[in-house]
Amino acid sequence: MSEKVKSMAGKNLSKLMIKGYMDLHEKAAKGAFCVWIAINVPAEIFAGFDNVVYGVPESHAAMCAGKGIGVLQCEKAENTGYSQDLCSYARIDIGNLTDGSKDSPSFGLPKPDLVVSNNNNCALISKWFDVHHREMDIPHFIMDIPFCYEPQKQKNQSYIISQIKDLISLIEKLSGQKFNFDKFEKAVFHSWEGFCEWKNFLELAKEKPSPVTAFDSFVHMAPFLTLRGTPVLKEHFKILAEEARQNIKTGNLPVKKEKYRLFWDNIAPWHQLGKMSKRLSQMGANIVGASYTSCMGTVEGSFELYKWDEKDPFEYIARMMNSYMCPHGMELRYSSMKGVIEKLGIDGVIFASNRSCKPYSITQMDQQKRISDYFGIPAVMIDVDHADARKYSEENAFMRIGALLETIDSKRKN
Amino acid sequence: MDFVKAELSADGGLDNGKVILMKEKSVENQIEKLKKSGEKVIGCFPLYPPVELFASMGLVPAVLWNLKKDVENLSLSDLHLQSYACSIAREMLEFILSDKGDMFDALFAYNACDTLRNLPEIVVSANKKAKRDIPLFNIHIPQVNRQFSDPSQYIENEIDSLIKKIEAHFDTAFSEDTFTETATAYSLMRNLIQEAEILVSKGKLSFLSFCETVLSGYTASAKEQIDNLHKLISKASDPVIKRKKKIIISGIMPPPLPVIEKIEDSGFLIASNDIASLKRTYGYSPAVTDNPGKYYADLYENSFPCTTLLYQGDKRIKAFFDLIYLSEVDGVIFAGEKFCEYEYFEFPYLEKELKKRGIPYLNLEFGTDDRENFESHFTRIEAFAEMISMHAVKTNF
Numbered sequence: 001m002s003e004k005v006k007s008m009a010g011k012n013l014s015k016l017m018i019k020g021y022m023d024l025h026e027k028a029a030k031g032a033f034c035v036w037i038a039i040n041v042p043a044e045i046f047a048g049f050d051n052v053v054y055g056v057p058e059s060h061a062a063m064c065a066g067k068g069i070g071v072l073q074c075e076k077a078e079n080t081g082y083s084q085d086l087c088s089y090a091r092i093d094i095g096n097l098t099d100g101s102k103d104s105p106s107f108g109l110p111k112p113d114l115v116v117s118n119n120n121n122c123a124l125i126s127k128w129f130d131v132h133h134r135e136m137d138i139p140h141f142i143m144d145i146p147f148c149y150e151p152q153k154q155k156n157q158s159y160i161i162s163q164i165k166d167l168i169s170l171i172e173k174l175s176g177q178k179f180n181f182d183k184f185e186k187a188v189f190h191s192w193e194g195f196c197e198w199k200n201f202l203e204l205a206k207e208k209p210s211p212v213t214a215f216d217s218f219v220h221m222a223p224f225l226t227l228r229g230t231p232v233l234k235e236h237f238k239i240l241a242e243e244a245r246q247n248i249k250t251g252n253l254p255v256k257k258e259k260y261r262l263f264w265d266n267i268a269p270w271h272q273l274g275k276m277s278k279r280l281s282q283m284g285a286n287i288v289g290a291s292y293t294s295c296m297g298t299v300e301g302s303f304e305l306y307k308w309d310e311k312d313p314f315e316y317i318a319r320m321m322n323s324y325m326c327p328h329g330m331e332l333r334y335s336s337m338k339g340v341i342e343k344l345g346i347d348g349v350i351f352a353s354n355r356s357c358k359p360y361s362i363t364q365m366d367q368q369k370r371i372s373d374y375f376g377i378p379a380v381m382i383d384v385d386h387a388d389a390r391k392y393s394e395e396n397a398f399m400r401i402g403a404l405l406e407t408i409d410s411k412r413k414n
Numbered sequence: 415m416d417f418v419k420a421e422l423s424a425d426g427g428l429d430n431g432k433v434i435l436m437k438e439k440s441v442e443n444q445i446e447k448l449k450k451s452g453e454k455v456i457g458c459f460p461l462y463p464p465v466e467l468f469a470s471m472g473l474v475p476a477v478l479w480n481l482k483k484d485v486e487n488l489s490l491s492d493l494h495l496q497s498y499a500c501s502i503a504r505e506m507l508e509f510i511l512s513d514k515g516d517m518f519d520a521l522f523a524y525n526a527c528d529t530l531r532n533l534p535e536i537v538v539s540a541n542k543k544a545k546r547d548i549p550l551f552n553i554h555i556p557q558v559n560r561q562f563s564d565p566s567q568y569i570e571n572e573i574d575s576l577i578k579k580i581e582a583h584f585d586t587a588f589s590e591d592t593f594t595e596t597a598t599a600y601s602l603m604r605n606l607i608q609e610a611e612i613l614v615s616k617g618k619l620s621f622l623s624f625c626e627t628v629l630s631g632y633t634a635s636a637k638e639q640i641d642n643l644h645k646l647i648s649k650a651s652d653p654v655i656k657r658k659k660k661i662i663i664s665g666i667m668p669p670p671l672p673v674i675e676k677i678e679d680s681g682f683l684i685a686s687n688d689i690a691s692l693k694r695t696y697g698y699s700p701a702v703t704d705n706p707g708k709y710y711a712d713l714y715e716n717s718f719p720c721t722t723l724l725y726q727g728d729k730r731i732k733a734f735f736d737l738i739y740l741s742e743v744d745g746v747i748f749a750g751e752k753f754c755e756y757e758y759f760e761f762p763y764l765e766k767e768l769k770k771r772g773i774p775y776l777n778l779e780f781g782t783d784d785r786e787n788f789e790s791h792f793t794r795i796e797a798f799a800e801m802i803s804m805h806a807v808k809t810n811f
Contacts (some may be wrong), residue, residue, distance in 0.1 A: 081762030085498070085753045119557055126557070127759035134763055141562055142724055146554040147531045159568055166563045200738040303590075325699060330535040330572050353496055358755075362532040365494050366539060411465070 009240040013220060016236060020226050021106040027053045028110030033175035036109065036132065036289065040324055041143060042317040043167060044191055044229035048184030049177045056111035058125075059225040061092035065270035065387035067105045074388050088356040088388035090128040097135070099123045114138055114174060116167065119325035120145035122359045139174065141167055145321050149329040151300045152322050158320040187229030188313035191320075194224065194233025195297030199305045201241040202294060204248070205344055209258035210260040210288040211244040215277040216254070217293035218268035224296060259284030260405055261345055265291045265337065265367070266352035266360050267386040272394070279398065285405060289344050291325050291337060300328050301335040327360040334370055341375060347408045349379040350401065355391045378407040419704040439626070441476070441484045441509070444633035446516050448474050453635070454584070457510060459523040459530050460502060461666075461690050461722055462555075462714070464573065468704050469636060470596035471580050471588060473520065477632040479667060479691055482506040482785055484514070494536050500753050502666065502790040503529045511540050520583070521550040523559070527722055528754060543607040549583050551576060555714055557724040569714060570707025577706065590704035597709060597811065601699040606643035607631075608696065610650075614684055614742065617653035619646065620672045621663075621684040628692055629668075657683035659802045662741055664688040664734065664764075665749030666757060669791075670784060676792050680799040685741035688734055689749070694720045721756040734764065740771065745802050747795075752781035774798070774805055 004016065028034045032053045035042060039058050046052040064070050065088070076086055076095030084091075101108025106206040115133060119142065126142050133140035146156045168179045201220075205212040223236055247253055254277070262280075265285045269276065280287065294303040299322050301319055306323070308316045325333060341349070349371055351364045364381065372379045380400045385391035425546065448455050456473040456647045456765050457466070465475040479502050485491075491508040499651055509515065523534045553572040556565030593703045607628055613619040627646045631639035668674060668689055677684070685691050697718025699708050717723070719730035738746065746768060750757055768775050776798040778791055 081765055083755075083758045083761070086755055090759075095449075123525075123557070123724060124755050126758070127756055129725070129761070130727040131759065134731075140559070140727070142557055142559050144557040144565070144724075147525055149535065151554075155571065156569075159556075159565075159680070161565055163558060166558075170562055330539070348761070357497055358499065359528045361496060362499060363536060364527055365496070366536055390692065407633055 003123070007075065007243055008323060009220065009236070009243045012236055012239050013222065014234055016223055016227065020223070021257040022054050024055060025107060025110055027051070033114075033171070033177065034110050035171070036112040036115045036129070037343060038116065038121060038143075039225050040121050040145075040321055040327075041116045041118045042164065044184055044187040044313070044317055045171075047229045048164045048168070048179045048181065049171065049175065050180075052171060052175060053110075053176060055112065056225050057093040057109065058089050059222060060096070060104070060109055061387055062104065062268075062270045063090040063105060063222075064092050064096065064103075065389075066273060068271065070107070070387045071389050072103055072342075074390075084388075087122075087124060087128070088385055088391075090124070092387055094131055095129070097132075111136065112138060112361075114141065114171070115397040116141045116143060118143040118145060118321070120147060120321065121324050122326060122357070126318065127413060139170070141170060143167070143321070145258045145327060147329065148300050148322055148327055148332060150332070152319060156317045157241050157315065160385055161314045164314060164318065184191075185313045188316055189310070190231050190233060191224075191229050192308050192310070192316070193231075194228075194237060197234050197237035197241060198224070198370075199297055199312055201237055201244060202289070204241065205288040207248055208261070208345065209253050209255060210226075210261070210286055210344075211253055212288065213254045213277060214264050214287040214290035215268075215273050216240075216244075216294065217290060218253070218270075221293050221296065231251055255281045255284065255286035257284050260284045260286065260408055261347050261381030262287045262347045262404075263289050263291075263337070263344065263346045265349060265364065266354045267292055267357055269352065269392060270387055271389040272384075272392065277393070281404075283405060285401070287350065288346070289340055291333070291340075291360045291370075294340055295325050295336070296323060298323060298336070300332045303336050303340045326357075330363040330366060334367060337367070337371060338374065341371065341377075346375075346377065348377055348404045350404070351379060351381045352384040353381050355383065355385040356388060357386060376411075378404055378411070439630045441478070441481055441712055442514050442517075442631050445476055445514075446628065448476075448633070448635075448675045453519060454519040456520040456522055457515075457518040458521070459506065459526060459533065460718065461526050461720065463522050463524065464553075464576070464693065464706070464710055464713075466597045466600045466709070467573065467577070467593065468522070468580075470593040470706075471577070472584065472586055473580070474633075474635055475522075475803045476518075478506040478509060478693075480629045480632065481509050482628075482670065482782075485509055485512075488782060494540070498753055500527075501751055501780070502754075503533060504782055507533060510537055515541070515548070516546065518548055520580075521548055522619050523550060523552045523745065524555050527754075534743070551579055559725045562714055563644050566708075566711040566715075569711045573707045573710050575678050588706075593706055593709075594702060594704045596636065597700075597702045599640065601702055602635070603631070603640050603643065604696040604699045605634050606640060606647065610643060610647055611686065611693070613647065614649045615686060617657055617683055618650040620678055621687075622671060623649070624676060625668045625674060625692070628696070632691070655681075659683065659745065660685040660741060661745045661747055661802075662686045662688060662737055662743050663747045663749055666690040666751040666754055666785060667749065667780070668692060669747075669778060669780060669786065672786075672788050673778070674781075676788070676795050680741070680795050682747075682799065685743050686737050688737055689761065690720055694718045721754075721760055730760070731763070731767075738768075738771075743773065744805070745776070745798065747798070748777045750774060750776070750777060750779040752779055764803075775800055 032051045035054045070229040071090040073095035077091040078097045115128040298304045368379045381398040421688040453474045460479045468475040485508040490511040491504045533743035719733045
């Protein structure tokens with residue numbers, strides 16, 4: 001991430017993402033049934049249809065923020081009355097639509113025929129998608145996924161599967177297309193293989209120094225959101241892992257003089273990826289892992305890969321609806337973080353208190369104390385916003401990060 | 415005048431449409447009173463806990479909002495929650511973690527919102543550290559669109575499971591007959607509230623005394639609240655001052671009492687409300703049945719719509735504008751609660767539609783710091799009153 005020249009994986013990513021968005025627009029323009037989804041809606045479902053495509057507003061918003069136009073888009077939404085206290089992803093998405101996506105790096109997303117939200121990452125996305133439902137006069141399907149204080153129970157898995165089947169029926173009705181189970185199963189298999197390769201890539205962060213930074217994982221997670229259920233996931237994550245292994249051999253490492261191994265908790269600060277990674281690298285600090293990307297392919301209470309028995313794809317995708325941090329309560333998150341902190345040999349944790357994401361941020365103050373007490377390692381809380389750069393102060397954040405590093409040094413001396 | 419400490423009481427007096435300051439009842443005092451009379455109390459996270467069920471099983475439900483008077487500061491809450499969490503959540507957490515939390519025999523939570531669903535574990539963890547053994551029960555209330563999915567069996571199973579947990583913990587037994595009696599009492603209570611609301615809309619009762627009475631019911635038994643409502647209704651009389659500007663107020667909580675007083679003093683008549691702790695709670699009573707699962711499946715499906723019940727998005731918009739049409743209002747006041755994003759997401763659409771209909775509106779916002787110094791709100795309310803008068807002149811002209 002700190003290198004100016006794109007790596008092979010970086011080039012492959014760009015190619016995939018550009019092609020992905022162009023295909024989406026092209027197919028939609030030719031009459032494909034288009035669905036907008038929350039990130040953890042199982043997109044494999046759409047592969048079970050001949051001509052259904054999907055767009056992910058959250059991913060598009062992250063891309064806008066990463067390209068430096070997040071604030072511009074937010075302001076457009078604010079000018080139409082949306083509060084600055086709302087999630088910046090939502091403001092970017094709503095703002096983007098106010099002028100026909102004229103500033104979007106991907107020409108926006110094609111107009112949907114249906115929006116599907118999911119409330120276990122955050123319930124607010126349902127309110128956000130209601131805005132589209134009203135403005136565009138399209139149906140809004142809400143996937144209701146019970147919050148987890150403990151691992152997903154059978155009753156909830158059954159409840160989720162029944163909703164997935166209701167969604168399939170709805171799409172059949174609205175699109176006039178029939179659902180094909182075999183195609184769907186194949187797509188689920190592709191996602192599963194993708195997760196396996198993703199985990200292989202993240203495992204390399206155990207190396208000291210690590211060939212992997214959290215910033216790499218933030219950037220490279222994108223295909224999972226927008227190209228889920230496709231064979232490109234496995235291919236791309238394989239390239240990524242192989243490249244990282246090569247970098248170990250050649251010494252082409254993101255933070256060559258890695259003095260501090262850190263862990264990041266919360267969504268990526270999309271507008272700061274390059275700047276932050278560079279500045280940290282200069283300080284000898286490598287954020288080697290993040291809860292946001294470690295959770296992909298896992299379930300409650302652990303960041304180890306959830307192994308699919310390759311039997312019932314509905315059961316698997318219902319299980320995977322909890323493959324994120326926000327659906328989990330404090331104890332499950334604590335358990336997951338403990339495991340990875342130990343595994344990666346973490347020296348300190350950065351809790352990014354994210355103004356735009358209460359589901360992720362609310363239990364962080366307790367987590368900070370618990371992690372710090374359990375491991376005897378320092379943890380710091382910085383104020384960020386994942387997509388609204390106005391709510392982030394670089395100097396403020398780095399003052400605290402600097403203090404974190406000093407505390408690590410001081411503990412080492414003692 | 416420091417309204418937070420006001421001691422004037424309207425007990426025994428007539429409410430002739432003039433604003434009368436009621437003695438602000440403290441939630442802590444009300445719960446203390448219940449405990450002294452031997453009651454068990456279950457502290458319920460807002461907004462819509464299954465109060466009838468708890469009451470029928472020997473637990474007086476105390477719904478934990480309207481706590482500004484009870485929490486002087488947020489020193490305990492601030493150890494756990496960032497300042498951008500909503501004010502209701504912060505005040506509730508402060509109350510529960512303080513010594514006042516010792517009064518509860520149990521706590522209850524459900525998936526009311528992204529913030530509240532994360533609080534149970536913070537509470538349990540803090541209580542464990544404080545060696546406080548207070549069980550916390552929780553259920554999941556389905557949020558699927560009823561037009562696409564049917565969650566009634568899920569709700570019934572959740573209620574059934576909740577009953578079993580309460581039975582096990584309190585060594586008690588659920589009774590269908592008692593549940594029926596309790597549900598009937600709550601139904602009567604809601605009918606009385608609606609009767610009182612009509613009196614407010616005619617100017618025969620003040621909205622301020624109405625709010626005070628209804629909100630105090632969240633920490634009272636149904637029987638006591640029925641008595642309170644009868645007393646309130648008996649105070650109704652023809653208005654001395656005819657208020658001509660009809661409005662509805664919308665939000666999660668009513669504005670602080672001094673602000674309500676100002677609204678009424680400015681000549682506004684509160685024709686109705688779309689407030690979570692008021693009409694969205696009392697606006698619907700399910701058909702009484704001895705089956706709590708079916709009762710709550712009915713309640714959550716058909717309740718007066720709320721922004722926090724995700725599947726009610728369309729119904730909520732319709733209900734809001736039906737209310738405006740039926741009440742023939744001149745304007746709307748939004749009482750926003752910082753930082754309730756559920757409400758914030760809908761304001762722009764509602765405002766746009768109000769503008770289309772030529773209905774003026776005022777957006778006020780209240781947070782944890784809004785206990786006194788309401789002057790800026792007062793100025794805006796006065797300006798809004800003038801605006802409505804001008805609007806009426808233009809319309810008539």
